[in-house]
Amino acid sequence: DAGITQSPRHKVTETGTPVTLRCHQTENHRYMYWYRQDPGHGLRLIHYSYGVKDTDKGEVSDGYSVSRSKTEDFLLTLESATSSQTSVYFCAISEKDRGPQETQYFGPGTRLLVL
């Protein structure tokens, strides 16, 4: 258990409204990630963070923004939700193994439905 929680776990919203998802970790990990999971695509990286106020785009970042004002919280915002953003959203942290590799561990996910 990497101490990752996500909130809310389920959300229904309407097209055009802003939505913020929260990822919280308790173990002071430097790297945090947001992915979305869609059938036939596996998981795709939206944004990631390599420290407080340090973020970068992933593969599918259009329509999303992120913020990390403290180590333990990584927020994902859908600026104006669209039906194509209906998905399951997973947060992950990266934990150092023995040796140079870091391994990602995932939160429980947030299921978002945009009507």
Next chain:
Amino acid sequence: GNSVTQMEGPVTLSEEAFLTINCTYTATGYPSLFWYVQYPGEGLQLLLKATKADDKGSNKGFEATYRKETTSFHLEKGSVQVSDSAVYFCALSDRVDYKLSFGAGTTVTVRA
């Protein structure tokens, strides 16, 4: 860029059958390779990993060997159980920001 291609499912097996899920990758540099598993209604769990060529990852009876010459990381289990029914994802990680690239996932159903 990095990409992962894994065997399309769904795969349906009988209990105690042999399972293989093929995974091949394209990457720059020397990635690390992972298999994650997602049980129904749950998040992703790390199943096994390998960080360099010829490494074998293993866990819960599953094995996969990092084959650089064939750019593959096939998942195998000799005798599956009903409890192995899940979606399996192959993934690779770069060594800069440890970002993961995933395959599309393979749904496995094991029948008693």
